[in-house]
Amino acid sequence: MDGKLALKKIPAFALAGKLTREYLLPPNNGAMRLDAPGGNLLYAAGGLTIWDSSVALISKINDAYPQEWLRDLKKRKMNVNGVYADEDDRSDLREFIAYGENGERSASNVVSHFARRQTTFPKALLGYQAPSDAIKNLGEINPLSPAARFVPKEFRAIKFLHICPFDFTSQSQIVNLFKSGANGMISLDPAASYMKPNFWRDLRIVLQGVGAFLPSEEELRALFWGETDDLWEMARRICEYGPRIVVVKRGAQGQLIYDAAANRKYEIPAYPIRLVDPTGVGDVFCGGFLVGYQRTGNPLQAALYGNISASLKAEGVGPFAGLEAMPGLAEARLDALRESAREV
Numbered sequence: 001m002d003g004k005l006a007l008k009k010i011p012a013f014a015l016a017g018k019l020t021r022e023y024l025l026p027p028n029n030g031a032m033r034l035d036a037p038g039g040n041l042l043y044a045a046g047g048l049t050i051w052d053s054s055v056a057l058i059s060k061i062n063d064a065y066p067q068e069w070l071r072d073l074k075k076r077k078m079n080v081n082g083v084y085a086d087e088d089d090r091s092d093l094r095e096f097i098a099y100g101e102n103g104e105r106s107a108s109n110v111v112s113h114f115a116r117r118q119t120t121f122p123k124a125l126l127g128y129q130a131p132s133d134a135i136k137n138l139g140e141i142n143p144l145s146p147a148a149r150f151v152p153k154e155f156r157a158i159k160f161l162h163i164c165p166f167d168f169t170s171q172s173q174i175v176n177l178f179k180s181g182a183n184g185m186i187s188l189d190p191a192a193s194y195m196k197p198n199f200w201r202d203l204r205i206v207l208q209g210v211g212a213f214l215p216s217e218e219e220l221r222a223l224f225w226g227e228t229d230d231l232w233e234m235a236r237r238i239c240e241y242g243p244r245i246v247v248v249k250r251g252a253q254g255q256l257i258y259d260a261a262a263n264r265k266y267e268i269p270a271y272p273i274r275l276v277d278p279t280g281v282g283d284v285f286c287g288g289f290l291v292g293y294q295r296t297g298n299p300l301q302a303a304l305y306g307n308i309s310a311s312l313k314a315e316g317v318g319p320f321a322g323l324e325a326m327p328g329l330a331e332a333r334l335d336a337l338r339e340s341a342r343e344v
Contacts, residue, residue, distance in 0.1 A: 011079050013158065015055060016082075017165075019038075019059045022097070024277075025114075039059070045287060046309075047287030048291050049323060050288060051288065060083075094124075096110050108130040138199055140169070146174070168191065186209060187212035187293075188213055189283070190219055214286050215249070235265075257300055266341055270307065278314055284313040289306035290302075304334055
């Protein structure tokens with residue numbers, strides 16, 4: 001090439017999160033996923049790639065993570081140069097998720113869930129212990145969280161980044177590593193473990209580098225427990241410390257969007273579907289939101305993209321279930337949902 005090195009194409013988006021070996025028992029005795037690719041990073045990627053495949057993944061694995069799963073991500077045209085392996089790490093990559101008779105989600109009592117389904121307990125789950133969400137201080141680092149120092153230098157030019165839930169310190173270091181500027185977006189989905197009133201002062205420091213904060217309703221209420229019951233007031237207070245957008249994910253009730261820059265509030269209902277599996281829909285929403293914001297620069301429109309990504313995933317099982325939808329369905333749903341959004 002005339003002695004010049006070809007310039008590497010930098011992906012439009014970056015996602016940082018966890019990769020796991022998923023053991024999933026979906027609602028209504030749906031088809032089980034036993035030892036399949038999972039983790040919040042893949043679910044966010046599934047929501048994003050419904051619209052665009054130009055994405056870089058940032059995560060940490062160890063020798064227990066099957067290499068063929070990484071090769072599959074490459075086949076899906078994702079950049080996995082930010083997925084690094086720690087050969088000395090012995091952390092358990094297994095993640096167990098089950099749904100009871102009433103649709104309640106559980107990560108414990110593994111044996112009983114298989115017994116209820118009259119299904120043989122898999123030997124691969126012997127010795128599994130559900131991880132605890134309880135933390136004593138924000139300095140605790142989860143050994144499976146991606147570390148900022150291993151993010152490839154070429155990724156740092158990416159303007160649109162979403163950070164999935166993992167420990168506070170690792171999230172904050174990645175926020176500081178990326179600078180989205182006025183023409184980009186850093187969105188952050190908090191971990192439930194630190195959404196508590198006693199961590200509020202520290203959380204405000206990280207919020208200064210975040211453009212969009214995307215908690216669930218339960219997480220936001222936990223953060224402001226004992227202070228206010230008004231979700232809009234909570235969103236306003238979050239935006240005082242940096243974010244220009246707060247989206248409250250409310251599951252089957254849809255989303256609330258607070259646009260601080262325009263001082264506007266919106267409500268979007270969840271797109272009506274036949275629910276098959278709700279696993280990861282919050283992460284899927286975040287992936288779709290990032291694409292929507294990159295395309296439109298509009299918080300409401302971005303949330304509509306995320307809403308539709310979540311609807312497509314919820315009708316199937318697995319991180320990339322939404323990609324199995326018929327061509328044009330995502331766009332058709334997006335057009336239909338725009339009519340249902342309302343300003344509050």
